Amino acid sequence: MTVPPGTGDQGDQGDQADLPTPLRFASVARLASRWPVATLCQAMGVSRSGYYAWKDRLRRLAATNPRRVASDALCVAIQDCHARSRGTYGSPRIHADLVAHGIRCSRRRIAGLMAGLRLRGCRRNGRRARPGARGVGAPARALPAPDLVRRAFAVSGISRTNHVWVADTTAIRTGEGWLHLAVVIDLRSRRVVGWGASAALDATLTGNALRMALHRRRPARGQELVHHSDRGSTYTARAFQALLRQAGITCSMGRPGTCLDNAVAETFFATLKVELIHRRPWPSRADVVQAIFASVETWYNPHRRHGSLGYLSPVAFEASQPSAPSAPKPMTVR
Template sequence: MDATYGTRRMVVELRELGFDVGRYKVSRLMKKLKLVAKRPKQHRYPRYGQSSLLAPNSLNRQFNPERANRYWSGDITYIRTSQGWLYLAIVMDLYSRRVISWAFSDKPNSELTTRALRLAVNKRQPNQTVVFHSAHGGQYTSTAFQQCMEEHNIESSMSRKGNCLDNAVTERFFRSLKSERVNYRRYKTRQAAKADIIDYIEPFYNQKRRHATLGNISPAEYELNYLKTA
């Protein structure tokens, strides 16, 4: 769990292991043992690029679609290393909260976001139109990125200016990544940061981390249940 679970998730985990406990008992025990879940630090990141081709907010905070590959979302975050900034772009399926692709670069440009999107398409092979939601930074409004979406029959949706809640699920993932892993590391190289972030995303976040929105199961398990009933 990498010291990331608070009392709610800890109760679920212990009950899965056969312990009949409640939240208040878990809270008392965690305090007694001095166990504290990791919490995010406040940090501001600069914008990169200028908006050019803006799309309407067609997602409109519909963060719980009824099927996979209906709404994807994405964004970029910044990771500090001793070699300089490392930039991470992700694509998430909002149905399961699964991070389906990611890409790294030492430059926060449209090549980075385009690479992440192409990886998502290659992994998922959607057979219907997907709506991809993002902020309206230059990495997503660029001609290259817009052409990539058109090539793969993906519709663009963008947050309203200055309204981070329009892309709240993606922002929440970055918050978890920083507060549960990155803020407690000192990366000497960009390669070390890449390896650690991938270790957080795939073995832990996608496969094991319980999400309250998904009924306290992991994104991978949630998708497996979807496939069983589809």
């Protein structure tokens, strides 16, 4: 039998069979408009007669204890938000999600109900995987650039999108060996505007991520754009620096050995690993690339809420900003 989505295991949520029976009934009610009640009851491990008896009790209770009914309805909404976040949201983001859908309640109440439901968001555990060998030979390098950003990462301090892009790389362990991931993030909206993945850590990888960003964002020539990264060989490589110059982008680099100078990119990688990478093993590099594509393009950019953006997603934040003035025709980089 095919189990309806949202009734199975949701990461740290635990098996639905471990939930109290009334909450399993509530899950059936939440999905009853899309799936047969008999199928849902079987998936949740409850009887149809018990489910309908629960609905009758709920109707009688509504007349005498409306707060209890409201709490039950809020529990169902919390479960739905948690499931749609792929089991990653904690109480702050679930609170923002509910408020956005017109449900008013305190964050403290949500945290208490989540504890009763045995739901929690993903948390960082401090683990850091490092590859044994980084890169495949030393490319010809240019001199490092000065730090033009100087840790001014606050969204309010960036006047527009396509003003500062931050970039970095990380390594992900797979059954086939290490996969290297490069990203380019718009500092104003925290949107991942370009990314690339490869078995080799080289300037081709970082160049591909930058090319994707240029293709998607089409920054206008003459409009100031800063590319900020660390001083790794993939960014100081002459081939990468030539790509920046061709696009008319100003290069900025943090100080050596200081990860806080690129904290936004580091934070993105920490989030990606906690919410996706570290939740399961990856037999092949292709598996990881496919999962990263789905995570970035269908979840992180369009839907994942960010505290620094007032709990809007990057796409929603950009849509909420005033329209930018018309700009000259963009340059095509090859």
